[in-house]
Amino acid sequence: MSANEYKCDEEKIASFIEGDLEPAERNLLDQHVAECRVCAAELKSQQSFMCELESALANASDLSVPPDFAKVVAVRAESDMRGLRNSSEHKKALRLCVILALAAFALLGAASSKAVLLNAQSVLSKVFAVIALVGKAAYDFVAGFAVIVRVLSGGLIEDASFAGWTALLLVAFAIALLTLLISRYHRTRLSD
Numbered sequence: 001m002s003a004n005e006y007k008c009d010e011e012k013i014a015s016f017i018e019g020d021l022e023p024a025e026r027n028l029l030d031q032h033v034a035e036c037r038v039c040a041a042e043l044k045s046q047q048s049f050m051c052e053l054e055s056a057l058a059n060a061s062d063l064s065v066p067p068d069f070a071k072v073v074a075v076r077a078e079s080d081m082r083g084l085r086n087s088s089e090h091k092k093a094l095r096l097c098v099i100l101a102l103a104a105f106a107l108l109g110a111a112s113s114k115a116v117l118l119n120a121q122s123v124l125s126k127v128f129a130v131i132a133l134v135g136k137a138a139y140d141f142v143a144g145f146a147v148i149v150r151v152l153s154g155g156l157i158e159d160a161s162f163a164g165w166t167a168l169l170l171v172a173f174a175i176a177l178l179t180l181l182i183s184r185y186h187r188t189r190l191s192d
Contacts, residue, residue, distance in 0.1 A: 008032075008039050017046055145171070
């Protein structure tokens, strides 16, 4: 990688100042800073900040800090949560969770209601089609039976009212006799 291809990176500049870069990376950054004004200004800014920090810390001998100061601060920061969460914040959070849950259920209900309605509509249309088919078959059976009765009654007996009833009784008797014969046939086959 050449110095022209090197990308500007503030973290690399901080590592450069602290001396944490490998020699090859340090040389690339040196070349890049020589060509890039932005990185040169950033390097100069970070170097001046480090110098000021070192001089401020060098003259701070009058500050008395306990030896376990960092540990005490860390423990207190982890354990002392007073003031961050009070009961009103808990109530607000609970209300917000309830509102979000209701909104989620409403959206899920709206989405699923469409699917349920479409499925119910499909099932109902199929049920109505079956009912219409059975009704049409029953109507056609009755109409056909009436035509057969009229034809038979007109050919056998001249008196239409008596002939109709007679033919109807004969057909009903024939159907009953046929049913009886079929059931006896099946009983004898099962007993054999």
